[in-house]
Amino acid sequence: MRPNGPATDTEAATQARRRRTFAVISHPDAGKSTLTEALALHAQAITEAGHINGKAGRRHTVSDWMSMEQARGISISSASLQLTYRDTVLNLVDTPGHADFSEDTYRVLAAVDAAIMLVDAAKGLEAQTMKLFAVCKHRGIPIITVINKWDRPGRDPLELMDEITERTGLTPTPLTWPVGIAGDFRGVIDRSEGSYDAFTATAGGAQIAPEEHMDAEQAAAREGEAWITAQEESELLEASGAQHEQETFLAGVSTPVLFAAAVKNFGVRRLLDTLVELAPPATPRPDHAGNPRPVEAPFSAMVFKLQTGMNTAHRDRVAFVRVCSGVFERGMVVTTARTGRPFATKYAQQAFGQGRDGVDTAYPGDVVGLVNAAALSIGDTIYTGEPVEFPPLPTFAPEHFAVARAVDIGRYKQFRKGITQLEAEGVVQVLRSNLRGDQAPVLAAVGPMQFEVAEHRMADEFSSPVRLETLGYTLARRTDAESAQVLANERGVEVLHRTDGELLALFADQWRMRAVQRNHPDLTLEALIAA
Numbered sequence: 331m332r333p334n335g336p337a338t339d340t341e342a343a344t345q346a347r348r349r350r351t352f353a354v355i356s357h358p359d360a361g362k363s364t365l366t367e368a369l370a371l372h373a374q375a376i377t378e379a380g381h382i383n384g385k386a387g388r389r390h391t392v393s394d395w396m397s398m399e400q401a402r403g404i405s406i407s408s409a410s411l412q413l414t415y416r417d418t419v420l421n422l423v424d425t426p427g428h429a430d431f432s433e434d435t436y437r438v439l440a441a442v443d444a445a446i447m448l449v450d451a452a453k454g455l456e457a458q459t460m461k462l463f464a465v466c467k468h469r470g471i472p473i474i475t476v477i478n479k480w481d482r483p484g485r486d487p488l489e490l491m492d493e494i495t496e497r498t499g500l501t502p503t504p505l506t507w508p509v510g511i512a513g514d515f516r517g518v519i520d521r522s523e524g525s526y527d528a529f530t531a532t533a534g535g536a537q538i539a540p541e542e543h544m545d546a547e548q549a550a551a552r553e554g555e556a557w558i559t560a561q562e563e564s565e566l567l568e569a570s571g572a573q574h575e576q577e578t579f580l581a582g583v584s585t586p587v588l589f590a591a592a593v594k595n596f597g598v599r600r601l602l603d604t605l606v607e608l609a610p611p612a613t614p615r616p617d618h619a620g621n622p623r624p625v626e627a628p629f630s631a632m633v634f635k636l637q638t639g640m641n642t643a644h645r646d647r648v649a650f651v652r653v654c655s656g657v658f659e660r661g662m663v664v665t666t667a668r669t670g671r672p673f674a675t676k677y678a679q680q681a682f683g684q685g686r687d688g689v690d691t692a693y694p695g696d697v698v699g700l701v702n703a704a705a706l707s708i709g710d711t712i713y714t715g716e717p718v719e720f721p722p723l724p725t726f727a728p729e730h731f732a733v734a735r736a737v738d739i740g741r742y743k744q745f746r747k748g749i750t751q752l753e754a755e756g757v758v759q760v761l762r763s764n765l766r767g768d769q770a771p772v773l774a775a776v777g778p779m780q781f782e783v784a785e786h787r788m789a790d791e792f793s794s795p796v797r798l799e800t801l802g803y804t805l806a807r808r809t810d811a812e813s814a815q816v817l818a819n820e821r822g823v824e825v826l827h828r829t830d831g832e833l834l835a836l837f838a839d840q841w842r843m844r845a846v847q848r849n850h851p852d853l854t855l856e857a858l859i860a861a
């Protein structure tokens with residue numbers, strides 16, 4: 331506690347206005363870690379939670395919770411990085427990708443107020459970006475699009491805008507427009523001012539790239555044909571109404587677009603400015619009943635990620651929460667809405683890993699890691715004062731399925747306990763059917779790494795090693811009892827119950843599903859979120 335007593339409510343409101351909490355949604359290799367490093371170079375890093383990217387030869391991961399993690403050189407954590415820029419606090423919440431893509435990646439999006447959709451200029455919108463976009467769209471999260479790697483040969487910029495419109499349904503409203511084709515990135519037009527920012531490369535992009543600001547006349551003299559082309563393209567956009575509108579951006583209908591080359595630090599400052607000027611601050615979150623909890627209300631937060639066994643010496647569980655209202659102070663005792671039980675936030679940390687820097691205070695929009703959080707589950711609300719409960723986190727469309735069996739049948743009790751616990755924590759989804767029986771539940775996951783975590787914890791923590799047998803399904807659809815009866819007679823499809831009451835029909839692939847639909851056009855087969 332601070333010497334002058336608890337922080338005041340108005341402090342929470344003031345601090346909430348200064349916050350921008352966001353994630354980067356992208357496909358592996360689009361440049362997320364490069365961009366993160368570039369943002370950190372331009373802004374001032376306050377705390378570096380966990381890691382930025384665990385790729386070999388790059389920045390080290392700070393967390394070391396599982397031997398498996400070390401062996402693979404990846405980090406299973408989804409931590410956050412806090413930066414300050416122009417007196418604004420930016421919370422960049424990491425979306426694990428690559429091999430560690432999992433349901434957690436989707437759940438991170440419940441903790442943010444905005445997303446940066448990072449697109450490789452040569453590749454356009456890729457699979458993982460589209461999956462993450464679907465979750466953002468479902469949640470109504472405003473999206474800033476960044477076309478990256480403009481320093482390398484890539485697509486035509488207008489063609490990229492068309493692709494965004496066609497595949498996401500968002501109206502792209504470029505704030506800047508590149509001068510020079512992809513591979514010859516000279517600078518950008520500021521479309522609202524008609525002025526020009528010329529870029530100059532620095533060696534290796536290790537320093538902030540100098541920018542020269544000039545008017546159209548100077549730009550034309552300097553860049554000649556490239557400037558004229560860019561201006562013409564920008565005017566074409568204007569004619570088609572591609573101008574930024576704050577309301578449609580916040581409503582998830584339009585997306586401001588910026589052009590960048592993260593590796594050279596080109597366009598990065600403008601991205602920071604855009605986050606400060608356009609991205610929403612931490613705003614009141616609707617509770618279970620749809621009533622927004624004011625940011626200045628007493629402390630409340632939502633658990634969006636759990637991590638167990640980070641420290642093998644004392645097996646602790648860290649719950650990552652997003653502060654929704656009020657002021658968090660280390661040591662405060664909060665109530666868990668689901669159980670009504672008190673929870674002492676004795677060992678709060680904003681970051682985690684070897685440093686274990688404790689935090690003293692956090693405000694709406696901030697991410698805090700709470701240790702010794704064995705009593706907390708995914709989606710839990712914790713609060714002080716006026717009770718509140720935020721809506722539960724949804725489960726997302728699984729794409730990987732495996733039957734789990736206890737290696738030692740004599741340990742069935744431990745097996746059942748472990749599976750139930752892992753399900754409650756959201757480590758994996760669990761599907762059951764009469765046909766398969768209780769001894770052989772089907773584990774379902776967004777990413778295969780969730781299975782590795784489940785396997786590891788079943789052996790290590792619940793003393794019931796499991797054998798996993800992968801099933802050949804990749805697609806799940808929500809169905810109903812009536813359709814399930816029809817599906818039972820079809821080949822290549824299986825219907826199982828999920829604990830939340832949903833009936834899921836599993837198919838090998840799209841083609842198999844379509845073949846079944848052709849025979850039975852009236853079947854109920856609904857896409858799940860992010861399917």
Ligand code: GDP
Pocket residue numbers: 356357358359360361362363364365383478479480481482590591592593594
């Ligand atoms: P991530 O998988 O999305 O985190 O991507 P990385 O940040 O690791 O980048 C993947 C590769 O693309 C690396 O070799 C980067 O150096 C490279 N890269 C990232 N941004 C740019 C860029 O703006 N221009 C160029 N030419 N390469 C880039």
